[in-house]
Amino acid sequence: MNPIDISRLAWRTATKRYPEQVTFFVTSRCNFRCKMCFYVKEASAHELTLAEYERIAKQMPNFHWMLISGGEPFLRDELPQICRTFVENNRVRKINLPTNAYFPERIVPMVKEILEIRPDCFLNLGLSLHAPGKKHDEITGVPGSFERVMQTHQALQPLRRQFKNLGLSIVIVHCSYTESDMKELIRFIFDEMDIDDICIALARGTPRMAGSMSFSPDLYAQNCLFLHNLIHAHREYYFNLPFKGLFVSKDIVLRDVIFQTLRQRSFQIPCYAGRISAVIDETGNLYACELRSEKIGNLRDAGYRFKTLWEGTARKELLHDIRANRCFCTHECTNTTNILFNPRLYGRLSSTWLRLHTKGWGLRRR
Numbered sequence: 001m002n003p004i005d006i007s008r009l010a011w012r013t014a015t016k017r018y019p020e021q022v023t024f025f026v027t028s029r030c031n032f033r034c035k036m037c038f039y040v041k042e043a044s045a046h047e048l049t050l051a052e053y054e055r056i057a058k059q060m061p062n063f064h065w066m067l068i069s070g071g072e073p074f075l076r077d078e079l080p081q082i083c084r085t086f087v088e089n090n091r092v093r094k095i096n097l098p099t100n101a102y103f104p105e106r107i108v109p110m111v112k113e114i115l116e117i118r119p120d121c122f123l124n125l126g127l128s129l130h131a132p133g134k135k136h137d138e139i140t141g142v143p144g145s146f147e148r149v150m151q152t153h154q155a156l157q158p159l160r161r162q163f164k165n166l167g168l169s170i171v172i173v174h175c176s177y178t179e180s181d182m183k184e185l186i187r188f189i190f191d192e193m194d195i196d197d198i199c200i201a202l203a204r205g206t207p208r209m210a211g212s213m214s215f216s217p218d219l220y221a222q223n224c225l226f227l228h229n230l231i232h233a234h235r236e237y238y239f240n241l242p243f244k245g246l247f248v249s250k251d252i253v254l255r256d257v258i259f260q261t262l263r264q265r266s267f268q269i270p271c272y273a274g275r276i277s278a279v280i281d282e283t284g285n286l287y288a289c290e291l292r293s294e295k296i297g298n299l300r301d302a303g304y305r306f307k308t309l310w311e312g313t314a315r316k317e318l319l320h321d322i323r324a325n326r327c328f329c330t331h332e333c334t335n336t337t338n339i340l341f342n343p344r345l346y347g348r349l350s351s352t353w354l355r356l357h358t359k360g361w362g363l364r365r366r
Helices: 002-017 050-058 079-090 104-115 134-140 144-161 178-192 217-233 244-264 306-310 313-325 332-340 342-360
Strands: 021-025 065-069 092-100 123-127 166-174 197-202 277-280 285-287 295-298
Touching: 021 332, 050 079, 065 079, 079 104, 092 104, 092 197, 104 123, 104 144, 123 144, 134 144, 144 166, 144 178, 166 178, 178 217, 178 244, 197 217, 197 244, 197 332, 217 244, 244 332, 277 332, 285 306, 295 313, 306 313
Parallel strands: 021 065, 021 277, 065 092, 092 123, 123 166, 166 197
Antiparallel strands: 277 285, 285 295
């Protein structure tokens, strides 16, 4: 990051007036039927067009971190152009892009196009993998989906060697269908795959199959501890990024916050949804958070003027409710900003970082 970006992040940490993390649901279309999927919607015929994204970008304040979601994002033919729009207009320098990894023939060229936008814009591509072998296929509802993930993983390796701004991660949803096999899966990933990071994402919202939410908080803690112990033992774990140790420490603190939230079913840390983070769905609806149904407004209706909605009464009322009722959840993306933009937690991050380094954990050299 250059001094301008660092200064803006420091100012946003202090003021929290505009978002630094924006999630874009670019499509509700998906070829999978995952049991624990929370975004179960009919495919919309009214997705925002590329021209509409360009109008939104030109009227939005700059933000650092773009999260893309869906649906399956790679079903949007214009995905690289959507990324380019915000990188060029809003100084986006980090993109998180999850995928079910079923279409290597689409994913690889699109990823290459995104990587070529700017060498200082880092892309974290997250491949969804939920269980070993055919059990993954059973969870996704698509035969052969496990093999497709492995094919996509292999097809991406030349890009990882070519582009320093590409990180490859595995996203595992922790739910009742995955929790018993997770240690086996994590060990398989460490032993058999060449990746930078593993994200354990807790099932949330109202999933396709309600039984997904019948998971064990204790098993979640055990699976996270198993992953943390492997991280301590592998110096080459994680993305080759500045402040790498800070972000690994953040992940460890994050999982502990989530576990305590699960165990106590109560507020743990202040929520900055609607302040430092925002969500825009595929039809232009603006939300503070993925898990709250209250719309701040619709960008089409507001003439694509993000600030008009952001500074309006609907968001102010929502923020009052979030603070007054001490809103809490287990969503990883929201809680990441809740940790990184809360100076009161920096001591906890520092002590976690020190514990990592006393175990000999160091910088990756790719």
